[in-house]
Amino acid sequence: MKPLFACVLTAALLLVSSVAQAVELKVLSGNGPRAAVRELCAQFERSTGHKIDLRFGVNPEVKLKIEAGESFDVVIGNPPIVDALIKERLVVGPRADIGRAGLGVAVKSGAPKPDITSVDAFKRALLSAKAVAYPGKGASGIYFVSLLDRMGIAAEMKPRLKPMAAEDTVEVVARGEADMVVVVATRIVDVPGVDPVGPIPQELQTHIGFAAGLSVAAKQPEAAKALIAFLSAPGAAATLKAKGVESHR
Known part of the structure; x- marks a missing residue:
């Protein structure tokens, strides 16, 4: 096999694999950091090929929806809200702090x-x-x-x-x-x-703090964990700052 063709074939196979593994994540988020969350989720979509169904509400309403059984993969909210959901065994602990x-x-x-x-x-x-x-x-x-x-x-x-x-x-x-x-x-x-x-x-x-947590019943746990890591990583600091959030790092 010629080297150039081999490289092209490898790239194509990687692309197909990436598309095949792309999933949709459902994210329930508090309303406060919406500009930062929207931008970071868009960056995550572009870098991974995953799609994010992003829904906003005030923190108490987000908590009530989760307690009522609404499905989700990731929750973003004030630390006390995320901690309460962890205590109720609806979210996997510990929470991942994002900023304030x-x-x-x-x-x-x-x-x-x-x-x-x-x-x-x-x-x-x-x-x-x-x-x-x-x-x-x-x-x-x-x-x-x-x-x-x-x-x-x-x-x-x-x-x-x-x-x-x-x-x-x-x-x-x-x-x-x-x-x-x-x-x-x-x-x-x-x-x-x-x-x-x-x-x-x-x-x-x-x-007001912002943190993320993984649903105990996440349909796409690995992709959800990757998103949480992305939101709370040092690399997110510049975007957070541009959108008015003081990074926790």
Whole structure:
């Protein structure tokens, strides 16, 4: 067999083998890191030939779906959510940490950006808004509501608050139906029609973590393990940073 033909044949056989082994993974993910997760999953698809059915929701809803029996291969969520699923023997431990992000503020594109650089300035910005969106059931939303109590403005803010579903938390600002949104900063990334204002004041800041776990009933466990390793590897750090996630490494 001629050397050139042998090389071509080998390459072709490898390609056929790769296609034959390509599988589809179902990934259930919390809504916070959606921009980073979408990009990393797209990179994984390109490098492996596997396909990913990627579905987002707020963390408590993702957990409830899994507890109700929804099938999946990989879950991406806040560490306490993944840990709870491990404890319930629905996810294989230990979890793989991916990164974290703080809370941020965004306004409609072109709108004046309020001063939020201090606690007092942030309070004034909130109280001057007619409507403030936040994730009604998400970890960042729960924390934001607790901050209003801590700042002593919960009663004044109550009529201004717009608790939103996961898929509409930031988009409602782009449509002009809320003046600003307070949410984990990664959720603002890549949403058209909004401008990020910046992080909330450091004195009030918290960090929302992101981690991945393997389903105990994964249909494609080896490919799922490869995806989890890809998401949590040092090589993912640049993409995570570009999408607003501070890598755990």
